[in-house]
Amino acid sequence: MEKQPRLLCSELCVQRRPYEVILNCAILAWKDVQIGQKHTGRSIYGSVKAGSHCVPVCEIIAVQEKEDDSPCKDTGKWQKVPQSPVDCQHAFTVFYIERTRQHCWRCSNVTFHCSDQSLCLLWVQTIREQLGLLTNRPKRLLVYINPYGGKQRGKQIYDHKVAPIFSRATISTDVIVTERANHARDHLKTEADLKKYDGVVCVGGDGMFSEIMHGLVSRMQRDAGVDENSMEETLVPCGLRIGIIPSGSTDCVCYATAGSNDPVTSALHIVVGDSQPMDICSVHNEDSLLRYSVSLLGYGFYGDVLTDSERKRWMGPARYDISGVKTFLSHRYYEGTVSFLPAEGNLGTPRDKMQCLSGCAICRQTSSDRLVSKDEDSVSDAECRDTWTVIRGKFLAINAASMSCACPRSPKGLSPSAHLADGTTDLILVRKCSRIDFLRHLLRHTNKDDQFDHSFVEVYRVKQFRFTPRHQECDSEVDLRERESGAGGKRFLSQICREHRACGCMPSQSNWNCDGEILPYTAIQVRVHCQLITLFARGIEEQPVFEDPYTHCAI
Ligand SMILES: Nc1ncnc2c1ncn2[C@@H]1O[C@H](COP(=O)(O)OP(=O)(O)OP(=O)(O)O)[C@@H](O)[C@H]1O
Numbered sequence: 401m402e403k404q405p406r407l408l409c410s411e412l413c414v415q416r417r418p419y420e421v422i423l424n425c426a427i428l429a430w431k432d433v434q435i436g437q438k439h440t441g442r443s444i445y446g447s448v449k450a451g452s453h454c455v456p457v458c459e460i461i462a463v464q465e466k467e468d469d470s471p472c473k474d475t476g477k478w479q480k481v482p483q484s485p486v487d488c489q490h491a492f493t494v495f496y497i498e499r500t501r502q503h504c505w506r507c508s509n510v511t512f513h514c515s516d517q518s519l520c521l522l523w524v525q526t527i528r529e530q531l532g533l534l535t536n537r538p539k540r541l542l543v544y545i546n547p548y549g550g551k552q553r554g555k556q557i558y559d560h561k562v563a564p565i566f567s568r569a570t571i572s573t574d575v576i577v578t579e580r581a582n583h584a585r586d587h588l589k590t591e592a593d594l595k596k597y598d599g600v601v602c603v604g605g606d607g608m609f610s611e612i613m614h615g616l617v618s619r620m621q622r623d624a625g626v627d628e629n630s631m632e633e634t635l636v637p638c639g640l641r642i643g644i645i646p647s648g649s650t651d652c653v654c655y656a657t658a659g660s661n662d663p664v665t666s667a668l669h670i671v672v673g674d675s676q677p678m679d680i681c682s683v684h685n686e687d688s689l690l691r692y693s694v695s696l697l698g699y700g701f702y703g704d705v706l707t708d709s710e711r712k713r714w715m716g717p718a719r720y721d722i723s724g725v726k727t728f729l730s731h732r733y734y735e736g737t738v739s740f741l742p743a744e745g746n747l748g749t750p751r752d753k754m755q756c757l758s759g760c761a762i763c764r765q766t767s768s769d770r771l772v773s774k775d776e777d778s779v780s781d782a783e784c785r786d787t788w789t790v791i792r793g794k795f796l797a798i799n800a801a802s803m804s805c806a807c808p809r810s811p812k813g814l815s816p817s818a819h820l821a822d823g824t825t826d827l828i829l830v831r832k833c834s835r836i837d838f839l840r841h842l843l844r845h846t847n848k849d850d851q852f853d854h855s856f857v858e859v860y861r862v863k864q865f866r867f868t869p870r871h872q873e874c875d876s877e878v879d880l881r882e883r884e885s886g887a888g889g890k891r892f893l894s895q896i897c898r899e900h901r902a903c904g905c906m907p908s909q910s911n912w913n914c915d916g917e918i919l920p921y922t923a924i925q926v927r928v929h930c931q932l933i934t935l936f937a938r939g940i941e942e943q944p945v946f947e948d949p950y951t952h953c954a955i
């Protein structure tokens with residue numbers, strides 16, 4: 401670790417033991433003086449030493465003066481007691497982030513006792529000054545809580561686990577507990593005074609996140625006079641960051657951007673002001689915008705699971721397991737045409753095993769390319785000239801994963817190498833196959849095996865795609881022929897339908913699952929908008945971070 405100029409260095413006590421405590425602009429470090437004397441010869445900075453700790457300043461949540469209150473031996477009442485120099489009376493507590501297992505963070509603390517009040521104040525003030533320089537931290541947040549998401553614990557989770565952390569970090573909040581579906585979306589879209597806030601927090605699952613995202617994206621476009629219905633429009637990115645406190649059934653957006661669905665971890669990512677840009681797909685039917693999607697757009701299997709599970713909402717998260725098995729057993733397939741515009745450039749491939757982790761090189765490159773070419777997001781002439789790939793077939797599932805879609809059910813996700821902010825989506829086509837083969841493929845969503853390594857699975861990294869179900873292709877074909885053949889057309893139409901009934905494909909029509917919402921159209925056109933929103937997250941941190949066993953610092 402590079403040496404930083406010291407701001408402060410004092411001998412303070414921690415749990416009645418003397419420590420050498422150092423603060424510079426990057427870290428706060430403290431080492432046990434007595435242990436230090438036994439193990440001489442090494443600097444506190446970045447080397448292995450017993451009894452030493454260090455915390456990056458950017459991971460300090462708050463510092464607070466503390467009065468040493470102890471029970472008075474005589475009266476049994478609590479009062480301030482004078483103490484010996486080692487048990488000094490003046491103290492301050494530093495609250496900081498500690499990494500625990502599985503990408504989870506905790507709020508830890510250490511109390512330093514000082515010999516006099518002025519020293520104590522100097523430490524508190526200096527640490528506060530350092531924290532004041534971290535301008536990416538939010539001060540005012542607008543919080544929406546869905547009290548009915550997941551296991552209906554959103555309000556409880558916020559009140560008990562999140563609000564105390566925000567208050568510790570002196571973040572002020574306006575909290576709205578939603579009273580109906582789309583309450584948060586409509587409020588953001590039309591009413592909320594967004595200038596007052598540094599971010600919006602969503603307490604709920606993917607459905608609730610989708611509401612917040614729709615509200616913010618639509619508000620931005622309306623304010624900028626951008627027509628969301630047009631696929632050719634370049635959408636305006638959202639200035640406000642979104643934080644997700646997971647309390648839903650799948651929580652895939654949170655899991656895929658933070659590596660866990662732990663509310664405390666998410667609250668801490670908000671407090672430290674993390675930023676993670678994210679792609680959004682706009683989903684259209686002809687000239688109208690249907691919805692936006694950030695995670696999964698799924699037709700066939702995942703559309704059917706969702707349709708069936710909506711009738712079982714009362715079951716909570718277990719509804720997906722029951723509907724998953726039921727849909728798998730029904731083994732329906734769907735016919736149609738998928739066309740797509742492949743991603744070009746150095747964006748990797750869905751099978752390259754380049755997981756999108758914190759500070760991802762591919763997403764960073766995409767960001768800098770966007771800075772160079774401001775027009776990048778428009779449907780450029782080059783894209784119009786690009787040739788579309790067209791695939792006709794019978795599919796069990798058509799999935800577009802704009803991010804990995806990792807969640808507790810599928811820890812690596814539907815497309816483990818998909819990127820959060822590269823301007824592409826991974827289009828996965830699962831062709832008609834036997835039940836046992838499909839089961840093998842599905843089970844690979846839950847383990848580490850390559851789910852694309854099957855002859856009936858194809859995967860493409862794309863910028864745009866379209867899907868037309870067979871029955872709609874037929875309709876237009878029939879319409880055309882009917883118009884061409886006049887009165888004779890009716891006879892021709894009935895002939896086609898009879899043929900379809902015979903091949904069994906006519907009744908098979910699924911719905912699109914768009915981030916957990918059912919879309920009212922089956923023929924859709926999709927375009928990825930690169931880095932349209934930003935979350936209070938940093939992507940999944942590489943694991944294991946090699947940690948100095950004594951200082952707990954990454955080295
Ligand atoms: N007060 C409310 N009453 C009824 N529905 C609500 C309310 N507030 C939000 N909703 C709706 O509830 C739906 C589901 O919420 P949420 O996403 O929080 O939980 P979930 O569906 O259990 O989790 P996941 O989306 O992760 O599977 C959302 O689509 C949202 O629009």
Ligand SMILES: CCCCCCCCCCCCC/C=C/[C@@H](O)[C@H](CO)NC(=O)CCCCC
Pocket residue numbers: 605606607649650651652695696702705706720721724725728805807809810814842843845846913914915916917
């Ligand atoms: C025999 C059955 C085998 C089942 C195999 C299980 C594989 C699990 C993969 C889970 C992938 C989740 C992708 C995320 C989609 C979210 O945008 C959406 C909204 O929360 N969730 C669902 O649609 C919920 C989808 C839940 C599907 C089970």
Ligand SMILES: [Ca+2]
Pocket residue numbers: 679802803818819820821822823824825
């Ligand atoms: Ca992407």
